[in-house]
Amino acid sequence: MQASLWRWLFISLLLLSLGISLQATAETSTREHTPLAELEPSSSQRQVAKEVTRLLTHQHFADITLDSKLEEQAMENYLQQLDPNKALLTRSEAEALLDRTSELEAALVKGELDFAFDVFVTVTSKQKKRLEDALTQLKNELDSFDFTSEERFQADRREADWPESQAEIETYWQHRLTHELLSLMNSEQSAEEARDLLVRRYENRLNRLKQTNNDDIFQSFMNAFTTSVDPHTNYLTPRRSDSFNIQMKLSLEGIGAMLQSENEYTKVVSLVPGGPADRQGELEPTDRIIGVGQSKDGEIENVIGWRLDEVVDKIRGPKGSTVRLEVLAADNTERRVIEIERNAVQLEDQAASKRIIKTQVNGETRKVGVIEIPTFYLDFEGQQNNTKDYRSTTRDVKRLIDELQEEDIDGLVIDLRNNGGGALQEANSLVGLFIPRGPVVQVKDADGNVQILGDNDGQVHYNGPLGVVINRLSASASEIFAGAIQDYGRGLVVGEQSFGKGTVQTILDLSEGQLKITRAKFYRISGGSTQHKGVIPDITFPPLYDSERIGESASENALAWDQVEPVIPPRNSAIQSMIEQLESRHLERVRDDPNFQFLQAQSQWMQDNKGTPSVSLNRKVRQQEKKKEEAAQLAMENRRREGLGMEPLKSLDDEEPEDPNDREPTPVDLAILEETGNILMDFKRLAN
Template sequence: MRTQLLRGLLICWLTLSLNAPLVAEEVSTRQYTPLEELTPSAEQRRVAREVTRTLVRQHFASVALDAELERQALENYIDQLDPNKALLTAAERQAILERTAELEAALVKGDLEFAFEVFVSIANKNKARLERNLVQLQEELDQFSFDQDQRFMPDRREQPWPTSQAELETYWQQRLTHELLSLMDAEQTREEARDLLVRRYQNQLSRLRQTNADDIFQGFMNAFTTSVDPHTNYLSPRRSESFNIQMRLSLDGIGAVLQTENEYTKVVSLVPGGPADRQGQLRPNDRIIGVAQGVEGEIENVIGWRLDEVVDLVRGPRGSIVRLEVLNQDNTARRVIEIERNAVELEDQAASSRRIEVQEEGATRHIGIIEIPTFYLDFEGQRNNDPQYRSTTRDVARLIRELQEEGIDGLVIDLRNNGGGALQEANSLVGLFIPRGPTVQVRDADGQINVLGDSSGRVFYEGPLAVVINRLSASASEIFAGAIQDYGRGIVVGERSFGKGTVQTILDLSYGQLKITRAKFYRISGASTQHRGVEPDIAFPPLFDPDRIGESASPNALAWDQVQPAVTRRHADPAPLIATLLSSHQQRIQQDANFLFLQEQSEWLRRHNGAPSISLNLAERQREQQQDEQEQLAMENRRRERLGLELLSQLEEMDPSSEEPTPLDQAILYETGRILVDYTRLVSQQN
């Protein structure tokens, strides 16, 4: 599977490295407003009213700001601030839930003091708990017992709220013991584990102190919007920019993936071919301690800054200059690097292709694989008639052309883990494979149905086609897979998809944007994908639990329904061939080492689903961990033995940096290719 480079570059995710020493002479100059002094702005008050009016008037569902919705919004807000039920007792939670009148005033009148008060109250409980944890770790380490006969449940989301402070104290004592044991599992001593955990909690305190008013407001508004449906969200101006970057797969900057490490902003990696990569002086693991604009601008110390604030300084219009003051990995050399900003293409999330070979009756068949991680479209470039604007359909068409020049006997579109994106791209992508006709139906809140389709009359690719989906294939992915299935244009294999059948529109607000559900989409068969998703023609062993992942597992998700089918002419009817394909598939996988490994992994994951408890006894925990490792090792060695590969004595002997497809990827893609070859042969015989 690919690394998630785009996500890192868009939001520069926060991760903690616990081994890097702080440099005494380098200190933060950034002062953040104390939590108690954060207040809502006039802009935020106005936007709260805008969002509430818009949801009531324009959301697809009939939204009424009644007691039920208000309570749901409050429950969402509390769950967001205390997701693991580790800070509030049931009585404290109930006291907040009784303040629905203040929540209504926040939404209707913009009286946001209530939202800020609740946030600060729970954040201060978190702050006090983190500080108490540090005291226990630093002064009371000898009081932790690692031979007790207790078990700890890390995931408390489905558990009842604690009834007393004593219950919370027990939870935290067990959690600290669990976290120490987890670090000691990695062959750290008790003291080394303590030091690492202390640094972790110090970082959590630092991030908590960096909270700003936008963080509070955005969280509160999304607690409200997701009470209506899980895909309606308020986007702050900063999040709006990240969303637009994701759609166009391009930004203006230097092309560096950054993350927070203690008080520093660290360079994780460079985008190949980006401005920083071409300039050649910035390196992974460098720490950015200052940023200046232009060749003469004053360098501003950014130690201790929020990551998004540093990113804002580093980004800028193409052609402009940014100067970075950096320390190398061991903090011994300081230097200033001058980089000219330019367009950074985020290729990691763009469609990509490769060929695989499968055997059929002694003959080698070449199958093209096109992986589409997301449905993207540079809306601005399209509006401006930029001849080089990026889109999924344009890229896929180019990749198909390249594969055909190399020679392929069939094509697989890999939509695993594709969470959707631009709906119009799913529509236009279907048009590459059918001559003309409807591809998706969209129904608005008034019941009006708009049928989207392809009218080009030209088929870009006429050869054999298969589509691979899994539980994380959602939205636009489901439209594409469903249309290919409804037309009989190809075979769909894999897991049942996510089940997101709603359409969101981005509305500009006076401050930020609102992503709001305005419609639902339906397959040309008339069936919604909402909740139920797309059922593959041939199912593979699942690697995700549908009871925990998917639209049907999402609170407040809209219901499934259907509309009249859109009359269309099917390309073919695979149904009569499915039984034969399935029989061949089942016979073949009994001899396929990678697919047998996939089946074993699926069964292992099924047995470990849920929220398992973990022993707080070091010896018992090590025994359970060794048992899990032995099970995984045995599965890997059975796979290797079937393939005639050298067996492993331990899992650590595997090369985690290998660029080869994983055994699970090989199982899924190669078997999909074989199914496609079978299908092609059966269709040929039928004709």
């Protein structure tokens, strides 16, 4: 295959691997701020709107027609972007704007963007008024807040109906301010101290709102349209294009966290494996960064309501310097400050690595090699220039297999958890280490043409027992690898259902900016798409991620699952015939495994507490709920420790802090890897 095509497929797969957020985000303006009501579209933006519309209706994988249904979806998306929590518009006001959907066609086809700007100004002006009113109340009416109320507050109203009246909106904002004050007061601050901090936050939000420019409006509108087609098709402004291209080179600096704007917060989407934040160990996906400080004792500056690029600028800094992040947990119940030493996030930090897990079989110790692959990487330039020892996933894994075999391993596990993808070429060649030859993946373009990619070298580098571990964050190239291993019956796939991203994107240049557009879909060699369904493990472990919130199936307007003709017959392997026995032995064994029981308890707790929980607006009740949650977590940890013969903890605070440089598996990781090894040894015994 030509290198250009590999690069095209690499881009599409790497998008998810890097965790790049391409939702509408504000961009820093360096000129004087034009009043919101005076902002208007530029001639170049009018031209780009027409270009994007033409490309989507002619080059997207799906057969796109700009009809009333798509226009209605785009308009609903636009309002959802502008008022995501339904906290600004009443039902009648929202319906009045939705009634203007017919004007959307002229905006997209003819570039008549005044309609889009008018809607933006209408909604955002209401937000500005709400922020001003909130500041007035905080500054002058602190006594109006009741911290003994029996009311509860639901912060996430994305799935709620539009409020029927202004009174309902007033109640929401009163509860919201009370909630935010209580969140700060629970950190041992007085009401006055909490008020002063909240005032600064709202002033920042108001200031950022006043910095809105026409690029903000245009990008918001265009992405409301593009994501109505599918969630991975997006418009990139020139500045966003530059940032995207930097990230595509894997030249990341700072702390190695992928961020996106969500409402007024900067949310952590994912951590770059091996990066500074990942190594430090405290920052977690879904955390929201609410403050940033420089150096170990520098003052933390509130960043709620800031532009995403401004927050990133604050977090980035010279290698070896320290940044302090004040973060808020996703459930609004915990605030903490994290110190991270900045560093460059190099490809080396994301390279494949190995370890050995020991397990007991009939009283004898067996060694299972584990190779963790955080991403599918490839030095394209080194490959094209025939550079000696250029880096690639397959080359590294091949070397690691050799090293593990020198230690006489009894089986091999490929750990693809949290691997969001990367170079398709590497997923293809990696499969080739385990099969002699054959197809690996099918790629279908918008015209229905199917290309089959595979391995033809006729060699097998490792022919022993093989296991593959996946979870909900395993996507794209990971799904191609795991799916091919499963379709050939070459190895056992265990863990959680994977992400389900089976689409291919490419970048098209526009007269201003770029368009990331879905151009093709992936299919397994058995014919089914990985879209939505992902890869279903042969043996499923308790889930640690909410599939209703994470994964392609959780994305609005994602393309549907479908299938093409299979290129190999349905598998009838030894693994398939043994699944029932293997699962029975697995379930019997984990009943007595303290670490696996801890994994099950964590999974059950997540299931019991998923959704959008409300929080009490009563200070005492909120403190009691927090203590109850901490007690539940402590009980789970102590049951695990008791089963392992360890001393119980009196408090979670008594647990020894983890060494950020210690890469040993956590109890949950250990449970997953050890049990995968046990299942693999079961298969080896049954096969013999």
